[in-house]
Amino acid sequence: MSSYRGVPIRGFPSRQVVRQRMRPRRSGAGCVRIGIALAMAIIALVSYFGSKAYNPVTGEDQYVAITQEQEIAIGLQSAPEMAQQYGGLDPDSQLQDLVDRVGQSLVSNSLVAETDYPFEFHLLADQNTVNAFALPGGQVFITRALLDRLETEGQLAGVLAHEIVHVVARHGAERIAEMQLMQGLTGAVVMATYDPEDPSSQRTAQVAALIGQLVNMKFGRDDELQSDSLGVKIMGEASYDPRALIRVMEILDAASQGARPPEFFSTHPNPENRLARIRAAIEEVYPNGVPSGLEP
16 A cells, blocks of 8 residues: 555555565576577587598598588589689680699508598689688689699699598588687577577677687688698699698798788698698608609
């Protein structure tokens, strides 16, 4: 019962009752969001760890989200679009033949021959961007800008061997699986923490997404180092001097001066930091020294 100047007034609620009714009621929406978030996280983790497979090339277990047939299909479908981003294919047929010959020699005369990937090598017309990359399934690219900087056939073999390892080590399939995992986990964090009425919770979601990106970038650096190490082995098996890869790193370092991002935020390690791994790989493959007669 309310009152006016101490006189009770019937039919009106008291101030205490009014204050209680004005307090926002906690709904079950937060609990529902947490429940959905947990389900999302569990599904993401089960899907990821259930994709474990052994890779005979690397000798390691890995988590891959797609089959080799799917990798090949993705590469074939994506190749024309990727070529267009670099000005299309280079019209110089002689240089393209050189890239084909060196690439197929690496595939046919090394452990890569035991895989089922249909490798194709493409020379891109871009004369400004120093780059080489591989798509899942066996599509390998090198820009004219990088090829023009190389001095020997062995150096070209080093670049292509590195990219070939990305394919046979199934790094692309691993990245897809990791991205799916991180999307599932960060999505769960966003679902559990985001409150439309609380702007500060949006920053939590942004931080979660950034962490996911940084984790994937770290994995990318590890892939690059593994490609350098196995690339040394492939080069030697195909009769190319793996020491040519050292010179490639020097060329890449010179090309990246002034435009290189900090290593931690880059999927490619700084060339000088890869040199030690390449030299160690050469010593491991050739403990008694690199034999003579290899193509420099």
